[in-house]
Amino acid sequence: MRDEYPNAGRYKDRHGRWRWRFRRAGKTISLPHEPGHPEFEEAYDAAIEGREPRSAEVVMLPHASVPRSLKAAWRMVPTSLPEWGRLDPETRARQSKIADKFLNAEIVEGEGVCWADMPVEDLRRRHVKMIIAGMSDTPHAARHLLTVLRRMILVALDEEWIESDPTYKIKHRPGYVGWKAWPESMRAKFEKRWPIGTTPRLAYALALWLGNRRGDIADLTPDTIDGEKVRLTQGKTGRDLVLEITPMLREVLDGADLSGPTILKTAYGEPFSKKSLTGRMRDWTKSAGMPAGYTLHGLRKTLGKMLAESGATTRQIMDTLGHTDIKHAELYSKEAEQERLAQAGMRKVTRMVTPRNKAR
Numbered sequence: 001m002r003d004e005y006p007n008a009g010r011y012k013d014r015h016g017r018w019r020w021r022f023r024r025a026g027k028t029i030s031l032p033h034e035p036g037h038p039e040f041e042e043a044y045d046a047a048i049e050g051r052e053p054r055s056a057e058v059v060m061l062p063h064a065s066v067p068r069s070l071k072a073a074w075r076m077v078p079t080s081l082p083e084w085g086r087l088d089p090e091t092r093a094r095q096s097k098i099a100d101k102f103l104n105a106e107i108v109e110g111e112g113v114c115w116a117d118m119p120v121e122d123l124r125r126r127h128v129k130m131i132i133a134g135m136s137d138t139p140h141a142a143r144h145l146l147t148v149l150r151r152m153i154l155v156a157l158d159e160e161w162i163e164s165d166p167t168y169k170i171k172h173r174p175g176y177v178g179w180k181a182w183p184e185s186m187r188a189k190f191e192k193r194w195p196i197g198t199t200p201r202l203a204y205a206l207a208l209w210l211g212n213r214r215g216d217i218a219d220l221t222p223d224t225i226d227g228e229k230v231r232l233t234q235g236k237t238g239r240d241l242v243l244e245i246t247p248m249l250r251e252v253l254d255g256a257d258l259s260g261p262t263i264l265k266t267a268y269g270e271p272f273s274k275k276s277l278t279g280r281m282r283d284w285t286k287s288a289g290m291p292a293g294y295t296l297h298g299l300r301k302t303l304g305k306m307l308a309e310s311g312a313t314t315r316q317i318m319d320t321l322g323h324t325d326i327k328h329a330e331l332y333s334k335e336a337e338q339e340r341l342a343q344a345g346m347r348k349v350t351r352m353v354t355p356r357n358k359a360r
Contacts (some may be wrong), residue, residue, distance in 0.1 A: 005035060005044060022047040068161045070123065071116035073152040074099050080155050088236055102131075120156040125166045132170065145350045146170065181302040182208075182291050193239075193288035196255040200284040203264055203277065205252035207296045210243055211303035211321045214296045215274045222258045234322045241322050259339070304329070308336035 007024045008031060020031040022044060028045045033040045039053075046053040065071035078084050084092065103116035128149065135142035149167055156162045174234060182190075187208075194200040207216045224232050228250075230243045245253065256263065259310045262271040272280070285294050300321065307317045317329040 008035075008044060028088075055218055066117045066119070068119050068120050068121065068156075068159075069116060070120055070152055071103050072162075073120055073155040073159075074103065074148075074152065076159070077151050080158060081151060084151070088238060090235060095144070095148050095151075098144050099152075102145060102148065120152065121162050123153075123166050125167070125168075125170065128167050129172055155159035168308075179295060179298045179301050181305045182294055182298055186290055186294055187302075189290055190285065190288045190294075194284060196252050199264065199267075200280075202252055202256050203272075203281065203284075203296070204299065205249050206263065207299040208303055209246050209249035211300050212241075212275050213300065217296065218262070218264060218272045218277050220263045222260050222263060224263075224298045225258070237322055237324050239322045241319075243320065304332040305336070309339070 008020060008022050010018050010020055013019050020034070020040065022029040024047075029043070031040055031043045031047070035041075035044075043053045065075055088097075104114055107113050107115055107118065128146075131149075132142050132146060135145065142332055146167065150165075150205050153162070153165050153167055157165065190204055191201065194204065202216065206220065207214070210217070210230060210232075211245075212232065212234065213236060216232055219235065220230070220232065225245070228245045230245060231240070232243070233240050257265070264272050264277070266272060266276075281296050282292070286292075303319055304317055307320060312320075314326060314329045314333045316333055317323070318326060321329070323329045
């Protein structure tokens with residue numbers, strides 16, 4: 001070995017372990033690892049040439065990730081979590097976009113260190129609370145980000161990178177009431193401004209009396225109308241729904257141009273995109289003198305509220321709106337039931353008190 005590596009030799013240190021060193025002209029230099037290892041070869045060459053060893057340049061590939069980091073966990077989500085494959089393509093794309101934006105954001109602005117490189121084991125509850133608290137003005141975005149974070153955490157738990165979930169029981173915004181339902185006064189304003197035969201009134205009627213999401217409304221084609229029913233497949237859940245055309249919706253459809261390609265069309269005869277339909281509804285409600293916050297999705301909630309107040313069962317609400325989770329439908333039922341019970345209770349109090357007042 002000394003012939004192959006002049007001036008280098010093995011020795012046993014004080015702990016009894018064999019090591020390598022370079023000795024020349026009374027100078028001794030320790031050599032790491034064993035002959036053949038890249039670091040050994042570089043250290044030996046440096047000793048021969050009388051220079052400092054050079055460190056290999058580390059180049060991070062564009063899609064590489066730090067081991068056991070948040071980015072590494074997210075990259076494993078599609079292959080490690082079966083529930084990911086059950087999501088519709090739109091939801092997967094949206095969550096991927098949310099994850100990319102979060103991972104590429106700096107932990108501390110100006111420091112140059114992003115969340116992507118943080119080891120999952122270093123993520124604390126205070127970090128998650130800080131992130132969510134910083135999004136208090138956008139509660140829906142906070143909820144979606146928390147969902148994405150929990151997917152990363154679930155991968156880390158399965159891989160045994162961590163032993164506990166730092167997001168456990170953290171809520172995106174306690175007490176948030178969600179989309180606003182349209183009260184009768186707001187519906188009357190909109191209907192007065194946009195009569196039957198206008199595109200805004202058609203979009204409003206489809207959203208209100210079919211109770212479906214903006215994407216499903218935008219995608220409706222004339223052939224989805226089957227007599228007095230509408231047959232559609234929800235984009236988010238994949239559920240096939242058959243919904244009755246109410247007289248309120250029929251009146252509006254009879255005054256609409258159903259020549260295609262979609263029931264709702266722009267001024268140029270083209271289909272609306274989901275985003276453009278949202279923006280146009282904002283303009284239409286403003287033109288009707290309505291305050292901000294009354295949306296297409298709010299009309300879906302309006303129908304759910306109407307169903308519950310009319311006495312529809314939770315199952316009927318689910319099958320009308322296409323919910324797959326009973327908890328969503330129960331929100332409408334519980335709210336309506338509370339109002340009915342409270343009114344019935346106060347009527348009993350009124351009947352009890354009124355005779356006493358008359359007796360006086």
